Amino acid sequence: MSTPTSTASRTPAYEALCQRHQRLHRLNHLQSIASWDQSAFMPAKGAEARAQALAEMGGLLHQQATDPALRDLLSAAEQEPLDEVQRASLREMHRVWRAANALPQSLVEAKSLANSHCEHAWRSQRGANDWAGYVENLRPVVRLAREEARLLAEDSGLSRYDALLDQYEPGMRAAEVDRVFGELRQWLPDLIRQVMARQADEQMLHPQGTFPAAAQRALGLDAMKLLGFDFEAGRLDESAHPFCGGVPEDVRMTTRYRDDSFLQSLTGTIHETGHGRYEQNLPREWLGLPIANARSMGLHESQSLSFEMQLAAHPGFAKLLEPLVTRHLGHQRAFSADNLNKMMTRVAPGYIRVDADEVTYPAHVILRYEIERPLIEGQIEVEDIPALWDAKMRELLDLDTRGNYKDGPMQDVHWGAGLFGYFPCYTLGAMYAAQWFATMRRERPTLDDDIARGDLAPVFDWLQARIWSQGSRWETPELVQRASGESLNPAHFRRHLESRYLG
Amino acid sequence: MSTPTSTASRTPAYEALCQRHQRLHRLNHLQSIASWDQSAFMPAKGAEARAQALAEMGGLLHQQATDPALRDLLSAAEQEPLDEVQRASLREMHRVWRAANALPQSLVEAKSLANSHCEHAWRSQRGANDWAGYVENLRPVVRLAREEARLLAEDSGLSRYDALLDQYEPGMRAAEVDRVFGELRQWLPDLIRQVMARQADEQMLHPQGTFPAAAQRALGLDAMKLLGFDFEAGRLDESAHPFCGGVPEDVRMTTRYRDDSFLQSLTGTIHETGHGRYEQNLPREWLGLPIANARSMGLHESQSLSFEMQLAAHPGFAKLLEPLVTRHLGHQRAFSADNLNKMMTRVAPGYIRVDADEVTYPAHVILRYEIERPLIEGQIEVEDIPALWDAKMRELLDLDTRGNYKDGPMQDVHWGAGLFGYFPCYTLGAMYAAQWFATMRRERPTLDDDIARGDLAPVFDWLQARIWSQGSRWETPELVQRASGESLNPAHFRRHLESRYLG
Known part of the structure; x- marks a missing residue:
C-alpha cells in the first residue's frame, strides 16, 4: 500500500496539503487533551478560563482550516498524478475543508463557548434535577445548532438534519x-x-x-x-x-x-x-x-x-x-x-x-432521534422536550418519567x-x-x-x-x-x- | 487603582495590545495544561506526539508574539494618555515583546522539541543512573541554550549568562x-x-x-x-x-x-x-x-x-x-x-x-550556579559536569558523588x-x-x-x-x-x- 505522504516532487500541492493537515493534527492534540482534562480533572473555577481557551483555539483551528490558499491547493492537487490511496486521502481533505468552510469562525467560537458553559453547568445541575437552569443554557446551544444546520444545509444541499447527521455518519440520511x-x-x-x-x-x-x-x-x-x-x-x-x-x-x-x-x-x-x-x-x-x-x-x-x-x-x-x-x-x-x-x-x-x-x-436511541430531529427542524422548542420525552418513554418502554429530568433529558x-x-x-x-x-x-x-x-x-x-x-x-x-x-x-x-x- | 484594560477611546493602540495579550493568555492556557499532563499523567508512547504538539504551539505563540504589527502598536501606545498602571502594563508588554523578538521561531521550536525529548527520556534514565544516555540528550539542549543566550545578549547588550538570568529574575545580574x-x-x-x-x-x-x-x-x-x-x-x-x-x-x-x-x-x-x-x-x-x-x-x-x-x-x-x-x-x-x-x-x-x-x-544552588554559568559561557562542556559536581560537593558539603549521577546532576x-x-x-x-x-x-x-x-x-x-x-x-x-x-x-x-x- 503506498503512502499518502510520499514526497514525490510531482505532487507539490498534495504535499503542501499534507503538511497543513499534520500541523492541524498537532494543534488539535492540545485541544483534545484540554477537553479530556475539562471533563476528567478540571476544578470548578477553571471552567471559565478553559472555555475561553478552547474557544480561542477552536477559532484558530477553524481559521487555519479555512485559509483561502487551501481552495487552490485542493484544486491543484486534483490535477496531480496521485495514486489511489492519495486520491482517497485528497477526498477526505475535501470533506474536512467543505465542513470547515460551511461555518463562519464566529459561529464556531460561539458554539464552543455555549457548549462549554452548558456542559460545565450540567455537571451540577443534573444532580439537582435542575431542568429550569439547564434549559437556560441549552436554549443558546440549540439556537446555534440550528444556525449550523442551516449553513451546512445551504452548502451541501442536504436537509438541515441530514447536514448535521452527515458530520458524524458521512453519507447517512x-x-x-x-x-x-x-x-x-x-x-x-x-x-x-x-x-x-x-x-x-x-x-x-x-x-x-x-x-x-x-x-x-x-x-x-x-x-x-x-x-x-x-x-x-x-x-x-x-x-x-x-x-x-x-x-x-x-x-x-x-x-x-x-x-x-x-x-x-x-x-x-x-x-x-x-x-x-x-x-x-x-x-x-x-x-x-x-x-x-x-x-x-x-x-x-x-x-x-x-x-x-x-x-x-x-x-x-x-x-x-x-x-x-x-x-x-x-x-x-x-x-x-x-x-x-x-x-x-x-x-x-x-x-x-x-x-x-x-x-x-x-x-432510547429512537426516542432521541424522534426528539432531536424536530428540535433542529424548528418544529418543537427545548421547553417541549420533557413532555415528548415522557410520552415516548411510555410508548416505547412503558416508563413514567414526569418530573425526573435527571434520569430523563438531562441524563x-x-x-x-x-x-x-x-x-x-x-x-x-x-x-x-x-x-x-x-x-x-x-x-x-x-x-x-x-x-x-x-x-x-x-x-x-x-x-x-x-x-x-x-x-x-x-x-x-x-x-x-x-x-x-x-x-x-x-x-x-x-x-x-x-x-x-x-x- | 485604575484598570489597565479600560476601554478609553483615547488609547486605541494600548487597547489593541491588551486584546492581543489576552488572546495569547488563552492559547498559553492549553500549552500549560498539556505540559502539566505531560509530567503528571501522559503515558510513554504519547511522548513523541506531545512533544510535536507543544513545539507546534510554541512556534505559533512565538509567531503571534513577534507579529511586526506589535512594534507599531507599542510605539503608538507610548504616545497615548495612559495612567500610571497602564504605563506599568505597557512596560511589561515591552519586556515580553523584547524577549520574544530576540529569538527566531526556528530556535523556539527546536528548543521545545529538544527539551521535551530530554525531559521525557530523563524520567527513565534517572532511575537507571544512565548518565551516558542523558548526556546525548543534554548536549543539544545546551547547544540551543547557548545560542539563545548569544541572541538574547546581542539584543539586550547583557552578557550571555546575564541575558538568561534576566528572563527569570528581571534586572538581576x-x-x-x-x-x-x-x-x-x-x-x-x-x-x-x-x-x-x-x-x-x-x-x-x-x-x-x-x-x-x-x-x-x-x-x-x-x-x-x-x-x-x-x-x-x-x-x-x-x-x-x-x-x-x-x-x-x-x-x-x-x-x-x-x-x-x-x-x-x-x-x-x-x-x-x-x-x-x-x-x-x-x-x-x-x-x-x-x-x-x-x-x-x-x-x-x-x-x-x-x-x-x-x-x-x-x-x-x-x-x-x-x-x-x-x-x-x-x-x-x-x-x-x-x-x-x-x-x-x-x-x-x-x-x-x-x-x-x-x-x-x-x-546546592551555589554549586549549580558555578557550573551552569561556565557551561553557558562555553568554558566547560556537558562531559565536564560530573567531575566539577563532585569537586564542589566535596568542597561545600563534604560528600562523595562519584558515579552517582542519579543523585548528582540527574537529580x-x-x-x-x-x-x-x-x-x-x-x-x-x-x-x-x-x-x-x-x-x-x-x-x-x-x-x-x-x-x-x-x-x-x-x-x-x-x-x-x-x-x-x-x-x-x-x-x-x-x-x-x-x-x-x-x-x-x-x-x-x-x-x-x-x-x-x-x-
Whole structure:
C-alpha cells in the first residue's frame, strides 16, 4: 500500500496539503487533551478560563482550516498524478475543508463557548434535577445548532438534519434512518416483551455488598488488559459522563463508579475500550491526515458495541470475566460465569441509555432521534422536550418519567454539548457490530469456542484488518461491503438478538 | 487603582495590545495544561506526539508574539494618555515583546522539541543512573541554550549568562549574584558546622514504619487546606519532579511519595502551595496581561520558601501540623510538635537539593550556579559536569558523588528542560522570604504567637497585600522596597538562620 505522504516532487500541492493537515493534527492534540482534562480533572473555577481557551483555539483551528490558499491547493492537487490511496486521502481533505468552510469562525467560537458553559453547568445541575437552569443554557446551544444546520444545509444541499447527521455518519440520511429505525420500531417492542416473559422465571443472583471504586478500577484495568488496550498509549480515568478522548497516540478513556454496582463501570469500561482500540490502531503511516481518522461515529460505535455487546455479553466471554471479578471483588455465587452472563443479558426497561441492555437500547436511541430531529427542524422548542420525552418513554418502554429530568433529558450531555445528529450512530453501530460478528462466524465457524477458550485474537485480528487499519480509506458503504461482503443489513442485528435472547 | 484594560477611546493602540495579550493568555492556557499532563499523567508512547504538539504551539505563540504589527502598536501606545498602571502594563508588554523578538521561531521550536525529548527520556534514565544516555540528550539542549543566550545578549547588550538570568529574575545580574553568593560562601560552611555540632547531641525520634501514598496524599491535602489553597481553582497530583504549573485560574501542583518517608512529600507539598497561592491570588482585574504575571522566579521562590521554610519549619507551625500528621499516619511519639519541628530543622548535608534543609540548601544552588554559568559561557562542556559536581560537593558539603549521577546532576530536570539561569532564584527567594518575615515581625510583634495559635491570616494578608496582588506592577527593586522598606538585604537571611539554628 503506498503512502499518502510520499514526497514525490510531482505532487507539490498534495504535499503542501499534507503538511497543513499534520500541523492541524498537532494543534488539535492540545485541544483534545484540554477537553479530556475539562471533563476528567478540571476544578470548578477553571471552567471559565478553559472555555475561553478552547474557544480561542477552536477559532484558530477553524481559521487555519479555512485559509483561502487551501481552495487552490485542493484544486491543484486534483490535477496531480496521485495514486489511489492519495486520491482517497485528497477526498477526505475535501470533506474536512467543505465542513470547515460551511461555518463562519464566529459561529464556531460561539458554539464552543455555549457548549462549554452548558456542559460545565450540567455537571451540577443534573444532580439537582435542575431542568429550569439547564434549559437556560441549552436554549443558546440549540439556537446555534440550528444556525449550523442551516449553513451546512445551504452548502451541501442536504436537509438541515441530514447536514448535521452527515458530520458524524458521512453519507447517512434521515430517510435511511427512518427506514431502518421504522423497521426496528415494528419488531422491537414485541421482542422486548417476549424476552422479558422468557426471563421472568430465570433465576439470577444479585451481587451483595458495596464495591469500592478502587477495586472496580482494578477490575476495569484487568478487563482492558484482556481486551488488548495498550496502557503505554492511553489511560483510564473518571468523569461524570464516560467517554473516550485524547488522541490516537494517547487515548484517554473515562468511566464512573457507583458503590452499589460494579456492572455499569465494568461494561462501560469495556465499551470505551472498543473505542480506544480503534483509535490506538488507526493507520500510523497516514497519521495526521484525515484519511487516518476513524471512518464515522457509527463505525466507532460498532467497535465499542463489538466489545460491550458482541463480546462482553457473550456466554463464553463471561468465563474469562469470572476470575477477574472474583480477584478484585471477592467470591460470591453471583460471580459465576453463568450468572455474570445472565446479569449482562438481563433485559429490563430503564431510564438510563448508557445502562440499558442491548435489547432496549435502540428504544432510547429512537426516542432521541424522534426528539432531536424536530428540535433542529424548528418544529418543537427545548421547553417541549420533557413532555415528548415522557410520552415516548411510555410508548416505547412503558416508563413514567414526569418530573425526573435527571434520569430523563438531562441524563447525558450530548445535546448540551451541541451534538445533534449523533444519537442514531449508536444503533447504526449496534447493527454494524452484529454484521461484523456474523461475518466472522461465517469465515471462522470456531469463533464462539475460541472466545470461550480466551482466544480473542481472531476477533481482534479481524477488526484490525477490516476496520481499524482502514481508517477513512473507503467511504462507509464500500468499507462495509469490503469488510462483510454486503451493505448495511439490519437483519443481522435482529438475528443476533433473537438468537441470543430467544434461541 | 485604575484598570489597565479600560476601554478609553483615547488609547486605541494600548487597547489593541491588551486584546492581543489576552488572546495569547488563552492559547498559553492549553500549552500549560498539556505540559502539566505531560509530567503528571501522559503515558510513554504519547511522548513523541506531545512533544510535536507543544513545539507546534510554541512556534505559533512565538509567531503571534513577534507579529511586526506589535512594534507599531507599542510605539503608538507610548504616545497615548495612559495612567500610571497602564504605563506599568505597557512596560511589561515591552519586556515580553523584547524577549520574544530576540529569538527566531526556528530556535523556539527546536528548543521545545529538544527539551521535551530530554525531559521525557530523563524520567527513565534517572532511575537507571544512565548518565551516558542523558548526556546525548543534554548536549543539544545546551547547544540551543547557548545560542539563545548569544541572541538574547546581542539584543539586550547583557552578557550571555546575564541575558538568561534576566528572563527569570528581571534586572538581576551575575555580578550581584556573585556579590551575594560570595558573601554567603564566606559564612555558610562555618554556620553548617556550628549547627551540626549543636544538633549532634539533640535527641530526635525517627518515625517508624511505612507510609502509604494515599495517607500521605490525604495529609498533604489537609496541609494545603491549612495554608489556604483554593481547591476549586487547582489540584494536587503526582509527578517525577514536583512542580507548580497550570494557570492562575486553575493551578496544578504535583508532589511525589516515598513509602519510607512522609516528610519529603509533606514539605514539598507545602513548598508548592506557596507557589500555588501566589498564582491563585495574582491580580484578577489585569488577568491575561503581562502585568498580572508573577514578578519573577526569585519572587515566586520567596513565596514557596515563605511557606516551606519560614512557616512550616517554624516551631509554632509544628503545633498545627501535629494533629494533621497523627490523623493520617497514626500516633507515634515522633509526631509530637517538638519532634516534627526537629525533623524539619535537622541540618545534614545530602545529595538531593529539593530534600535539603534550609541551611545546606544554598550550597546546592551555589554549586549549580558555578557550573551552569561556565557551561553557558562555553568554558566547560556537558562531559565536564560530573567531575566539577563532585569537586564542589566535596568542597561545600563534604560528600562523595562519584558515579552517582542519579543523585548528582540527574537529580532534577532544570538543565534537561533548558532552564539555565534559574537556579540562583532559589536562594534569592530564600533571602527575600527572610526579608518578608523580618518585615512582618517588625510590623506585628505578635506574629510568632499568632502562628503558634493557628492564626495564619496575618501572614497571608501581608503576602496578599504586598506581593500577590501586585503582580508585575513594579520592577523588582521597587516591589522589594515597597514591601519591606529596603532593598534586597541578605543580612535578614543570615539573621534568620542564626536565630533559628543557633539562637
